[in-house]
Ligand SMILES: Cc1ncc(COP(=O)(O)O)c(C=O)c1O
């Protein structure tokens with residue numbers, strides 16, 4: 001499998017190089033040069049397999065022979081061995097056609113573990129094989145950070161710096177990152193929003209001498225490996241609900257557009273996912289785009305679902321590339337105009353094509369609390385605020401009678417204040433995190449300034 005950049009100016013390369021590169025040198029995102037497809041019979045043969053086996057088989061076409069299927073199998077078996085549920089990603093029925101796909105049974109209690117636990121092992125494998133080391137820089141609105149730290153902590157060949165927006169994550173999320181004692185990890189609270197953190201990461205990649213010097217790599221969903229590792233759970237759920245012999249819909253709480261893009265990739269592989277419901281909080285840029293072709297960035301506003309407090313959804317570029325007929329020149333121009341003018345000029349035909357499959361939905365904070373309460377009262381289901389936006393979206397927009405998979409992206413205990421406000425119940429953290437509030441935090445607050453962040457990354461990488 002070869003990968004090309006959405007902006008067409010970076011050399012094509014294989015999976016392992018894409019894993020280490022993270023972002024293409026031309027600022028674009030790597031995508032497969034052709035989508036692997038499974039036949040109906042091949043999909044049916046995956047039904048009922050244990051999650052680690054299914055994951056290895058679904059991901060392997062994106063990797064190719066660089067990593068043999070058996071080696072990947074060993075990695076998926078290890079990656080999911082520490083999950084707190086035997087099904088890894090259980091489906092919980094909420095009503096006749098709505099099913100919560102619980103993706104939060106990993107070590108840091110959010111869907112990020114589903115990909116990140118595997119990514120840590122892929123990095124180990126590829127870095128050992130090549131005798132290289134990397135400096136991973138990541139931006140987080142709360143969940144990617146701790147999942148990445150947990151997956152890559154204490155690795156001799158990896159240094160890691162995670163940027164989070166100061167004061168804009170939940171306390172549990174921040175503490176899950178800042179209380180980890182691992183020599184190779186450093187946390188920075190940036191005086192800005194998640195979009196600022198993400199921009200800083202992209203700016204570090206765009207600084208070619210710095211990128212080279214630090215051997216930068218990424219763990220955000222700009223890294224294709226993240227998307228590849230998020231495809232299997234949609235297959236797992238869709239097959240359990242009757243695919244490929246029956247169409248399903250998905251409703252995905254969305255911020256950086258990585259999770260819903262993984263579902264769309266499953267469709268490109270041949271799974272009959274008929275509708276993609278993109279569920280947002282009041283940071284509604286994607287919903288405005290889908291409703292009226294208005295992709296215009298506004299200030300990021302804090303909400304009760306902080307992990308989705310995002311306006312610039314990086315992975316939209318991958319969909320845009322497809323909507324523009326894989327025209328890298330047009331994609332690059334459109335993205336440059338978005339950066340310069342804050343508004344993305346998507347041609348009408350491309351927008352119409354997007355709306356054939358994708359529908360947007362927005363829910364404000366009172367609506368989110370109401371939905372958490374409703375789920376508890378009517379279904380006996382305790383949901384976190386992100387998941388609740390997904391269930392509300394499915395209720396209002398899922399095609400009638402079609403089984404709908406709602407990505408349950410975080411454990412309610414990560415957002416105890418919101419859940420308690422809505423239901424009166426304060427969900428406890430699992431025993432292994434019970435002393436989270438007693439642990440000492442370590443992080444540095446820095447301004448939203450590239451030079452300061454680069455200096456901190458360099459100092460961390462050279463600390464020995
Ligand atoms: C709990 C939770 N839900 C939803 C999202 C949005 O997912 P994505 O950024 O892949 O759209 C995130 C962050 O990414 C998250 O942490």
Ligand SMILES: N[C@@H](CCOP(=O)(O)O)C(=O)O
Pocket residue numbers: 139140141142143144145219220221222255256258307308
């Ligand atoms: N919601 C995310 C934001 C980053 O998303 P990613 O999928 O690109 O890593 C977070 O919790 O950090």
